[in-house]
Amino acid sequence: MRPLPDIPLPRPIQICNLAFPCRCATHIPILKTPPKGRGATENAAETMKLLVIEDDATTGAYIARGLREEGQAVDLVDNGRDGLVQATAGAYDVLIVDRMLPEIDGMTLVKTLRGAGNRTPVLFLTSLGSVDDRIAGLNAGGDDYLVKPFAFGELSARVAALARRPQALEQDTKLTAGDLTMDLVTRQVMRAGRKIDLLPREFALLEHLLRRKGRVQTRTMLLESVWDISFDPKTNVVETHISRLRAKIDKPFPTELIQTMRGAGYRIEG
Amino acid sequence: MSRGILSLARSMPVRLACSLVALFAVVSLASLAASYAVSWNSLDATMREDLRQDMAGFRAAPSALALAALVNAEGKVTDPNRMLLSYFAPNGQHFGNAALTRDENGYHLTQPSGEGISGQYLALTDDLYGGELTIARSRTEIDDLWLVFRRIVLVSLLPTILVALSGGLWLARRSAAQVEVMENTLERLTSGNLAARVDPAPGWSEDMLQIGRRIDRMAAAQQLTVETLRQVSSDVAHDLKTPIQRVAVRLDDLTRHHGLAPEARALIDDARADLDDVVSVFHALLQIAQVESGTPKSRFAAVDLGTLAETMAELYEPAAADTGHTLTVTATPGAAVWGGRDLLGQVLANLIENALRHTPEGTAIAVTVTAEADTVRLTVADTGPGIPAAERTAVLQRLYRLDRSRHTPGSGLGLSLVSVVAGLHEAEVTLDDNAPGLVVRLTFRRCRNGAGPSSAPEIPVAAN
Numbered sequence: 001m002r003p004l005p006d007i008p009l010p011r012p013i014q015i016c017n018l019a020f021p022c023r024c025a026t027h028i029p030i031l032k033t034p035p036k037g038r039g040a041t042e043n044a045a046e047t048m049k050l051l052v053i054e055d056d057a058t059t060g061a062y063i064a065r066g067l068r069e070e071g072q073a074v075d076l077v078d079n080g081r082d083g084l085v086q087a088t089a090g091a092y093d094v095l096i097v098d099r100m101l102p103e104i105d106g107m108t109l110v111k112t113l114r115g116a117g118n119r120t121p122v123l124f125l126t127s128l129g130s131v132d133d134r135i136a137g138l139n140a141g142g143d144d145y146l147v148k149p150f151a152f153g154e155l156s157a158r159v160a161a162l163a164r165r166p167q168a169l170e171q172d173t174k175l176t177a178g179d180l181t182m183d184l185v186t187r188q189v190m191r192a193g194r195k196i197d198l199l200p201r202e203f204a205l206l207e208h209l210l211r212r213k214g215r216v217q218t219r220t221m222l223l224e225s226v227w228d229i230s231f232d233p234k235t236n237v238v239e240t241h242i243s244r245l246r247a248k249i250d251k252p253f254p255t256e257l258i259q260t261m262r263g264a265g266y267r268i269e270g
Numbered sequence: 271m272s273r274g275i276l277s278l279a280r281s282m283p284v285r286l287a288c289s290l291v292a293l294f295a296v297v298s299l300a301s302l303a304a305s306y307a308v309s310w311n312s313l314d315a316t317m318r319e320d321l322r323q324d325m326a327g328f329r330a331a332p333s334a335l336a337l338a339a340l341v342n343a344e345g346k347v348t349d350p351n352r353m354l355l356s357y358f359a360p361n362g363q364h365f366g367n368a369a370l371t372r373d374e375n376g377y378h379l380t381q382p383s384g385e386g387i388s389g390q391y392l393a394l395t396d397d398l399y400g401g402e403l404t405i406a407r408s409r410t411e412i413d414d415l416w417l418v419f420r421r422i423v424l425v426s427l428l429p430t431i432l433v434a435l436s437g438g439l440w441l442a443r444r445s446a447a448q449v450e451v452m453e454n455t456l457e458r459l460t461s462g463n464l465a466a467r468v469d470p471a472p473g474w475s476e477d478m479l480q481i482g483r484r485i486d487r488m489a490a491a492q493q494l495t496v497e498t499l500r501q502v503s504s505d506v507a508h509d510l511k512t513p514i515q516r517v518a519v520r521l522d523d524l525t526r527h528h529g530l531a532p533e534a535r536a537l538i539d540d541a542r543a544d545l546d547d548v549v550s551v552f553h554a555l556l557q558i559a560q561v562e563s564g565t566p567k568s569r570f571a572a573v574d575l576g577t578l579a580e581t582m583a584e585l586y587e588p589a590a591a592d593t594g595h596t597l598t599v600t601a602t603p604g605a606a607v608w609g610g611r612d613l614l615g616q617v618l619a620n621l622i623e624n625a626l627r628h629t630p631e632g633t634a635i636a637v638t639v640t641a642e643a644d645t646v647r648l649t650v651a652d653t654g655p656g657i658p659a660a661e662r663t664a665v666l667q668r669l670y671r672l673d674r675s676r677h678t679p680g681s682g683l684g685l686s687l688v689s690v691v692a693g694l695h696e697a698e699v700t701l702d703d704n705a706p707g708l709v710v711r712l713t714f715r716r717c718r719n720g721a722g723p724s725s726a727p728e729i730p731v732a733a734n
Contacts, residue, residue, distance in 0.1 A: 058519055059516065127507035128504055129557075131569075149517075231615065233586075
């Protein structure tokens with residue numbers, strides 16, 4: 001048995017006078033020792049180690065199964081207390097935390113983790129989708145925010161983006177994909193030796209995809225980073241912009257660089 | 271203190287002080303006037319009585335000779351400024367310190383030398399021993415009464431007015447500070463900070479104290495309502511979203527089954543689309559409730575509406591082109607408003623989507639942002655079928671849909687959100703005939719130098 005993790009406990013938890021180990025909220029028992037010899041970032045490129053804290057069994061199982069099918073290692077817990085213990089004990093790449101959890105709610109859990117110096121990226125799952133709610137979540141120490149109901153593709157893309165977030169984006173002045181090159185200084189785009197004229201927003205969209213080569217970018221992720229819009233328009237605005245971009249950089253050439261990931265988003269293969 | 275001396279002079283305590291001073295002055299002047307009249311009358315009566323007494327005294331002289339001697343003696347010792355004596359003996363000889371002369375204008379009292387005497391006198395003339403005796407007393411004493419009363423007015427009334435006015439001003443400043451604390455609190459409350467309180471100090475005047483406490487009670491009640499609303503929304507959202515998420519999960523699982531008939535896949539897709547509609551209505555209702563609670567106001571900042579309109583038009587332009595619409599944007603630079611970028615962006619998105627959805631191919635949609643001296647106007651105009659005049663207000667209500675758009679996609683919440691967001695921004699929404707088509711105008715207050723609509727300080731001004 002390891003000593004108690006040195007973490008500030010959330011307010012509603014009472015001081016326990018019982019002998020340890022008890023099952024009260026103050027003495028959080030360690031359920032599982034962290035795996036040894038496997039760093040969190042070591043194998044990040046191939047396998048991510050993820051923790052899902054979700055009280056709804058159906059949703060939790062769905063997320064865990066989907067992520068496992070993608071080849072990730074997933075632990076699943078269904079309450080905030082166990083989630084806090086797991087998150088502290090295990091070295092995870094990303095935590096997927098529901099906002100409303102029994103015993104310790106998601107916000108308190110993440111605040112506690114951050115208070116203890118744990119910087120593991122957190123993706124909040126929430127039922128509410130307002131800007132206020134989003135800001136509250138991000139202020140509590142969350143890194144991203146996903147509103148229920150979500151498509152699995154969205155979750156997967158956001159988890160992948162979070163796991164790699166600590167790595168600084170390329171500082172190169174040239175981005176390439178296949179036979180396409182983008183010069184960030186002269187703002188010129190060439191493909192197969194031909195110059196392609198892009199509108200400023202098309203350039204920004206392509207740059208965003210090129211910088212995240214090999215990673216799926218969902219419609220909402222593109223809206224957030226390229227247009228700085230955090231609400232979801234009803235019209236297929238992103239699709240139309242992508243198709244315009246495609247008409248310029250893909251249509252005249254034999255191979256397509258921008259791939260559509262069904263039900264998820266877009267990707268430029270690395 | 272932000273208010274000028276002019277507005278201070280219009281404040282209630284100063285007004286009260288002024289009216290009290292005016293009332294006091296009128297009453298004092300009236301009573302002084304009455305005293306003056308009474309004193310004047312009494313002095314006048316006394317003087318007349320004195321004259322009669324004097325006359326009686328001279329009448330007591332036994333003969334004309336004795337009278338002449340008496341008048342002569344008296345006249346020598348009497349100050350002509352106080353009293354004049356004149357006796358014309360039967361032989362025409364004159365005695366006394368003054369003479370009664372007669373010309374075409376009537377009788378005059380002159381000096382014995384014939385020179386005139388200035389000043390007012392009250393005179394009594396009587397025939398005595400064949401001669402004519404005239405006694406006149408100076409009225410200076412009575413005239414001086416006017417000066418005395420004028421001095422009384424100056425000495426008593428002026429200080430009263432000064433004291434009352436400065437007291438009123440002092441009170442006004444004091445209560446102005448208290449009023450300002452309350453105003454600032456109300457300002458912060460209306461700008462979404464429901465934790466703002468007046469917190470009246472015990473030194474406040476009783477009426478202000480009561481109003482302050484009332485405001486605090488009202489704010490607490492409002493805060494509780496909003497808290498409850500938030501709690502209920504979040505509970506409802508959680509209890510509803512969990513099953514919705516499950517349905518989405520199960521639909522997703524269903525599609526994984528192999529050998530599914532194409533019709534079955536189509537049904538699953540339809541069910542997903544229906545679920546998306548449920549979610550979007552739910553989100554829109556939650557968002558409207560949240561906007562109506564006023565909380566987003568606490569995050570307001572200066573937003574350039576022109577730039578935002580350009581971004582949104584740019585975002586929608588390809589989609590508009592796909593459906594055969596032409597979407598144009600015209601924006602005046604510097605059209606900043608105090609608001610929430612996300613909410614205003616959504617207003618623009620809803621108006622553009624509305625126009626795209628409810629107008630036929632080939633319709634022109636124009637987004638315009640213009641800035642006047644104090645206002646910023648956002649206009650979204652189309653050349654589509656428009657909205658009948660009778661229904662233009664109704665479409666701003668929740669879930670209202672025109673008969674002809676019942677079968678087009680949409681929740682009937684887009685314009686309601688526009689309306690509540692406009693309300694939160696204190697902007698005016700008008701729907702008009704674009705002849706043909708619909709023109710939606712939102713008139714905002716212009717925000718200058720990146721400051722809010724009021725420069726009310728965040729920290730309450732200390733007052734006691």
